[in-house]
Amino acid sequence: MTEASAENASQIAKRVQDSFDQQTMMRTAGAELVAVEPGRVTIRAPIAAHLLQQHGAAHAGLAFMLGDSAAGYAALTLMPEGVEVMTVEMKINLMAPAVGEALEAVGSVERTGRRLSVVRAEVVAVTGGRRKTVALLQGTMIPVDPA
Amino acid sequence: MTEASAENASQIAKRVQDSFDQQTMMRTAGAELVAVEPGRVTIRAPIAAHLLQQHGAAHAGLAFMLGDSAAGYAALTLMPEGVEVMTVEMKINLMAPAVGEALEAVGSVERTGRRLSVVRAEVVAVTGGRRKTVALLQGTMIPVDPA
Amino acid sequence: MTEASAENASQIAKRVQDSFDQQTMMRTAGAELVAVEPGRVTIRAPIAAHLLQQHGAAHAGLAFMLGDSAAGYAALTLMPEGVEVMTVEMKINLMAPAVGEALEAVGSVERTGRRLSVVRAEVVAVTGGRRKTVALLQGTMIPVDPA
Amino acid sequence: MTEASAENASQIAKRVQDSFDQQTMMRTAGAELVAVEPGRVTIRAPIAAHLLQQHGAAHAGLAFMLGDSAAGYAALTLMPEGVEVMTVEMKINLMAPAVGEALEAVGSVERTGRRLSVVRAEVVAVTGGRRKTVALLQGTMIPVDPA
Numbered sequence: 001m002t003e004a005s006a007e008n009a010s011q012i013a014k015r016v017q018d019s020f021d022q023q024t025m026m027r028t029a030g031a032e033l034v035a036v037e038p039g040r041v042t043i044r045a046p047i048a049a050h051l052l053q054q055h056g057a058a059h060a061g062l063a064f065m066l067g068d069s070a071a072g073y074a075a076l077t078l079m080p081e082g083v084e085v086m087t088v089e090m091k092i093n094l095m096a097p098a099v100g101e102a103l104e105a106v107g108s109v110e111r112t113g114r115r116l117s118v119v120r121a122e123v124v125a126v127t128g129g130r131r132k133t134v135a136l137l138q139g140t141m142i143p144v145d146p147a
Numbered sequence: 148m149t150e151a152s153a154e155n156a157s158q159i160a161k162r163v164q165d166s167f168d169q170q171t172m173m174r175t176a177g178a179e180l181v182a183v184e185p186g187r188v189t190i191r192a193p194i195a196a197h198l199l200q201q202h203g204a205a206h207a208g209l210a211f212m213l214g215d216s217a218a219g220y221a222a223l224t225l226m227p228e229g230v231e232v233m234t235v236e237m238k239i240n241l242m243a244p245a246v247g248e249a250l251e252a253v254g255s256v257e258r259t260g261r262r263l264s265v266v267r268a269e270v271v272a273v274t275g276g277r278r279k280t281v282a283l284l285q286g287t288m289i290p291v292d293p294a
Numbered sequence: 295m296t297e298a299s300a301e302n303a304s305q306i307a308k309r310v311q312d313s314f315d316q317q318t319m320m321r322t323a324g325a326e327l328v329a330v331e332p333g334r335v336t337i338r339a340p341i342a343a344h345l346l347q348q349h350g351a352a353h354a355g356l357a358f359m360l361g362d363s364a365a366g367y368a369a370l371t372l373m374p375e376g377v378e379v380m381t382v383e384m385k386i387n388l389m390a391p392a393v394g395e396a397l398e399a400v401g402s403v404e405r406t407g408r409r410l411s412v413v414r415a416e417v418v419a420v421t422g423g424r425r426k427t428v429a430l431l432q433g434t435m436i437p438v439d440p441a
Numbered sequence: 442m443t444e445a446s447a448e449n450a451s452q453i454a455k456r457v458q459d460s461f462d463q464q465t466m467m468r469t470a471g472a473e474l475v476a477v478e479p480g481r482v483t484i485r486a487p488i489a490a491h492l493l494q495q496h497g498a499a500h501a502g503l504a505f506m507l508g509d510s511a512a513g514y515a516a517l518t519l520m521p522e523g524v525e526v527m528t529v530e531m532k533i534n535l536m537a538p539a540v541g542e543a544l545e546a547v548g549s550v551e552r553t554g555r556r557l558s559v560v561r562a563e564v565v566a567v568t569g570g571r572r573k574t575v576a577l578l579q580g581t582m583i584p585v586d587p588a
């Protein structure tokens with residue numbers, strides 16, 4: 001990596017972190033940004049007692065919001081400065097009960113465009129060293145100029 | 148309504164309420180069951196300070212979890228006693244920023260089946276007497292026997 | 295209806311018909327435009343011997359293309375002249391085998407916007423006077439300037 | 442590969458080919474099975490003059506039907522003999538106009554289960570040696586016993 005791209009990568013990471021910190025929902029979920037790379041963002045949250053469905057697994061809403069946010073921030077890493085992104089639509093397939101210590105969502109960009117980005121995310125339940133995919137998401141992000 | 152069906156309707160409402168009360172995520176969201184009819188369930192939550200995205204609107208995760216839960220419980224009202232339902236997959240289109248006093252999600256059943264149910268939900272932002280649709284959901288529920 | 299809006303409605307219907315006639319896939323499917331109203335378009339195709347899956351029902355691809363086209367043209371009816379629309383994404387839930395004489399798709403607009411439209415479609419299998427819903431679609435259209 | 446698994450692989454390929462050959466829609470599309478492996482199936486069709494939308498690109502319905510079929514047959518390769526699969530729901534994101542010589546769809550299985558399978562497909566436009574992804578699909582297949 002050149003000095004210039006390293007500085008750029010760190011600016012992008014800061015931009016994502018700043019936005020993330022303003023999402024009170026992420027704080028409510030106990031979520032944190034684990035990794036920010038161009039086109040790829042990882043978010044993690046413990047499966048906490050206040051985020052469950054009726055059988056003690058994590059609520060589908062938790063898998064959704066982590067996957068959606070990871071995918072959205074992945075899209076953001078490829079946008080020009082000052083632009084933000086919003087979710088147009090998102091589809092989630094739930095593959096297994098979300099049980100374990102934490103959920104980790106990895107969002108990635110399949111296509112970035114001036115008008116729309118196509119994104120995906122995989123949500124994994126982590127228990128000690130074991131990892132099990134619990135959800136897959138596929139959706140669309142739109143760049144918005146907040147000014 | 149006959150006495151029998153009235154009793155049945157009240158049993159179904161109790162069954163939904165009991166399950167809803169066990170969802171700690173619904174409590175975290177400040178959500179409450181507003182109406183339970185056969186094939187149609189309404190859930191409402193205030194747009195509270197701890198459930199926002201970075202621009203002060205309700206997080207997409209809130210619209211999702213209210214819509215998904217309303218749709219799931221709508222499916223549950225048509226299931227035999229003792230059966231529960233889980234989300235197989237859910238698609239959400241976000242149509243407008245979720246700003247206002249509260250979000251209200253109305254879930255409905257498009258097709259109920261022994262193996263799968265097809266459901267929809269509409270999520271509306273409510274501000275005083277004004278109502279604005281902010282999200283539409285369409286998905287699949289599967290009956291599960293928890294025993 | 296005023297004279298002006300009647301003329302406008304007939305111009306919109308012509309615009310949709312002209313575009314439809316250029317879709318060779320619609321001809322291959324034997325599809326025809328049944329009704330064009332602002333925000334609502336109906337397309338119909340016989341369940342013909344060359345459009346089937348392995349069990350003799352209409353192929354899911356037929357239900358998809360009729361529903362997608364009906365939804366797209368519904369969005370087009372609300373666009374300024376000279377603008378066209380393309381499908382960004384589409385979700386289909388298949389509810390019953392597509393058997394009978396014909397499939398009829400009714401597309402409708404849930405939200406029209408400068409940047410994106412949210413649409414839905416219902417696909418019904420028709421046999422004599424009986425009608426059975428076989429698929430529901432929900433998706434996103436984007437206006438494009440073909441010039 | 443052992444002799445037994447080689448025989449098994451060839452039986453699976455035959456099972457998929459037999460089913461594929463009964464789909465008259467695949468014949469109408471000029472589609473052919475390119476590769477059948479456990480959990481992964483490739484289908485290809487020329488972008489022919491009778492399968493276009495109004496601007497001369499392949500119709501979204503073609504990308505859908507190839508992707509959906511590739512994904513469905515990928516799921517079938519992991520099913521016990523005598524079982525077939527049907528599409529429960531499918532979501533397609535269209536990423537670029539489907540122009541070129543042919544469309545190639547690669548379907549894969551993300552999770553196989555007794556009750557449901559989660560599948561994906563990627564559809565690529567091929568022109569000489571160039572390949573461009575034009576659509577991504579994600580959906581659910583259900584095993585059915587045709588007897």
